[in-house]
Amino acid sequence: MVEVESFVKGKQDNYYKYGGEPILYDLNYLKLLAKQYPTVDAVSSEIVNFSAIINLPKGTEHFMADIHGEHEAFDHVMRNASGVVKRKIDDTFGDTLTDAQKKELATLVYYPQEKIALQKSALAHFAEDELGEHAAQNSKDPALLEWYEIVMVRLIRLCRQSAYKYTHSKVRKAIPQHFQYIIEELLHENEHSVMKQGYYQGIVDSILAIDRTDDFIVVLAELIRKLVVDHLHIVGDIYDRGYGAHQVMDTLRRHHSVDIQWGNHDVLWIGAACGSEVCMADALRVSLRYANLETIEEGYGLNLTPLMRLALDHYQGEYAPTFQVKVKQTNLREKDLDLLSRMQKAIAVIQMKLEGQLIMRRPELQLAHRQFLHRIDFQAGTITLNGQVYKLIDGDFPTVDPEQPYELTKDEQNVVDKLKASFQHSSDLQKHARFLIDQGSIYKVYNGNLLYHACIPLTAEGDFQEFELCGRLLRGKVLLDGFDEMVRKAYYAQDSQEKAQALDVVWYLWCGENSPLFGKSKMATFERYFIAEKETHKEVKNFYYALRDDESVCVRIMGEFGLNATTSHIINGHVPVKVTAGEEPIRANGKLITIDGGFAKAYQKETGIAGYTLIFNSQGMHLVSHKPFESRERAIREDLDILPTSVFIEKNQARMLVGDTDIGVGLKADIVTLKSLLEAYRDGSVKEQ
Ligand SMILES: O=P(O)(O)OC[C@H]1O[C@](O)(COP(=O)(O)O)[C@@H](O)[C@@H]1O
Numbered sequence: 001m002v003e004v005e006s007f008v009k010g011k012q013d014n015y016y017k018y019g020g021e022p023i024l025y026d027l028n029y030l031k032l033l034a035k036q037y038p039t040v041d042a043v044s045s046e047i048v049n050f051s052a053i054i055n056l057p058k059g060t061e062h063f064m065a066d067i068h069g070e071h072e073a074f075d076h077v078m079r080n081a082s083g084v085v086k087r088k089i090d091d092t093f094g095d096t097l098t099d100a101q102k103k104e105l106a107t108l109v110y111y112p113q114e115k116i117a118l119q120k121s122a123l124a125h126f127a128e129d130e131l132g133e134h135a136a137q138n139s140k141d142p143a144l145l146e147w148y149e150i151v152m153v154r155l156i157r158l159c160r161q162s163a164y165k166y167t168h169s170k171v172r173k174a175i176p177q178h179f180q181y182i183i184e185e186l187l188h189e190n191e192h193s194v195m196k197q198g199y200y201q202g203i204v205d206s207i208l209a210i211d212r213t214d215d216f217i218v219v220l221a222e223l224i225r226k227l228v229v230d231h232l233h234i235v236g237d238i239y240d241r242g243y244g245a246h247q248v249m250d251t252l253r254r255h256h257s258v259d260i261q262w263g264n265h266d267v268l269w270i271g272a273a274c275g276s277e278v279c280m281a282d283a284l285r286v287s288l289r290y291a292n293l294e295t296i297e298e299g300y301g302l303n304l305t306p307l308m309r310l311a312l313d314h315y316q317g318e319y320a321p322t323f324q325v326k327v328k329q330t331n332l333r334e335k336d337l338d339l340l341s342r343m344q345k346a347i348a349v350i351q352m353k354l355e356g357q358l359i360m361r362r363p364e365l366q367l368a369h370r371q372f373l374h375r376i377d378f379q380a381g382t383i384t385l386n387g388q389v390y391k392l393i394d395g396d397f398p399t400v401d402p403e404q405p406y407e408l409t410k411d412e413q414n415v416v417d418k419l420k421a422s423f424q425h426s427s428d429l430q431k432h433a434r435f436l437i438d439q440g441s442i443y444k445v446y447n448g449n450l451l452y453h454a455c456i457p458l459t460a461e462g463d464f465q466e467f468e469l470c471g472r473l474l475r476g477k478v479l480l481d482g483f484d485e486m487v488r489k490a491y492y493a494q495d496s497q498e499k500a501q502a503l504d505v506v507w508y509l510w511c512g513e514n515s516p517l518f519g520k521s522k523m524a525t526f527e528r529y530f531i532a533e534k535e536t537h538k539e540v541k542n543f544y545y546a547l548r549d550d551e552s553v554c555v556r557i558m559g560e561f562g563l564n565a566t567t568s569h570i571i572n573g574h575v576p577v578k579v580t581a582g583e584e585p586i587r588a589n590g591k592l593i594t595i596d597g598g599f600a601k602a603y604q605k606e607t608g609i610a611g612y613t614l615i616f617n618s619q620g621m622h623l624v625s626h627k628p629f630e631s632r633e634r635a636i637r638e639d640l641d642i643l644p645t646s647v648f649i650e651k652n653q654a655r656m657l658v659g660d661t662d663i664g665v666g667l668k669a670d671i672v673t674l675k676s677l678l679e680a681y682r683d684g685s686v687k688e689q
């Protein structure tokens, strides 16, 4: 139905009032816009283009959380698009291909280079056995050419099936320049069309003839993977525990469309990269705790020698078993592990001193109860907490001066200074921190859903918990906005005071009681290292975790963020869903979805699965759970795909179109603006260029 849109000159001559909504356009603005759309034709075709796009089905969004450095498993999920590629193959080929052929095609889409190499060597060995001669891997081997041709045609068909949801221009933009012409021709030609059969076959043959098949297959595979997942959301905790957070970050930096809602572990590394000594100490401590030298040394080239020397010079004594490195299989020798434990304790003591200093300079954070060193009786080897005396399981603090327990020794200060320089000079860490800042935020409202890693701090009554942030009492959405602003200030601030304050807030976001990224009464690091009594280890979750099952609480939170509660969802990570204990990822009658399914191996025993992916496409929402990932090598060799299991599906009433998404809202506004420019051309107020 075409609305008859009236167009009336506004009150003042240089303004335009358009349609029902009195949107006024400044003529100067339209003249500026005319530089981009210099003629009536140019602006008209854009209006038609945008109007077409808003009627396309909405692009598919994937949501994942708590990857915690598991880069091989994550990379596989990125490549198999959480099972969507396989589903596309089934939709495209049905039973015209055998299961084995479909699996082989899937592996080719996931790992094209490796699969081609495997095929070549298999054929070469076959030729050797058959022909008895050493058949060089000649790319003219008829068997190889035949395989190439078959898989190329299949890939083109699969690509065509994956591209149908998008405009030609969007697909073209996803193809590398040097293949745009060929792929577009093949995509828009039907290989069965009699008229163009020769033309189509000619293109395929020429690719084979000039030996461009490998590149062509790789480009097609990447294009298919790009088309099946339009946008990716990472709802926090990329870092820590697994060994490959730096590789996950590189995968995300290469991704065509991704946003990140920071997790507490992510802001810890942002703080460390931005110069927070206490965040740096804690990030190192956690890495040493998991013997994660890959991220520290290979990933970021951080210099551990000063810390190693400090550990060897001062921590030769006995240390608590709680400093044992928390990994099962490792290629590290016993004495390496012992050294890592000593380094972990050395940096843990530095961290406690630096935390003590921070708590003293930020009384508004109300964290005096989280200072420990001045409560220790070093003679008796005990500590007094809340009036209760506890025996320390490790009373050896060789670098702590009871008179000034929070002062760093000269050696410790030297280690901190050297480490800080090392973090600052790690170009890869700085690149990743920048990416987290550019693509990340504390929360995200996207296509009607609200994403944040942990919680919105609530009181027992379900009201938004108030918190003093830099002198302002904030709660709910404005509190999260305030925290978001502080993380960016920690990265961008030039003024040293401002930066120092922002960095202390970033540390609070990592472990503070009212942090929307942590949401627990305390991070019981000291207690878990030094005190045996389990009651001191208890981390009480924020009231949010008891109240989030109540639909009315979720509706109130959605309202706080301006969302329509009937169609919206809250999506969280942070707390693993204990599937084995019967816990559900879907809560509050479908209003809240928690997607921390234990991607991190450390959590898989209690979740019983290896992570979730939430898929939101034009038909609705679909949650899938992953099985533990073997290895990339097996996936390639045996076409072993880790296909997820469907957990729940929520169908939309009507198919969701681009016009129903945030991008669609923007496009509709742009259409109105462009129509104003068109009218201004037509009545001569703006001259065509
Ligand atoms: O298992 P570790 O390394 O001792 O860490 C335990 C700590 O990690 C936390 O669970 C925070 O990490 P997560 O955000 O990944 O849950 C703390 O609540 C807890 O004190």
Ligand SMILES: [Mn+2]
Residues within 6 Å of the ligand: 236, 237, 263, 264, 265, 453, 517, 573, 574, 575
């Ligand atoms: Mn977390």
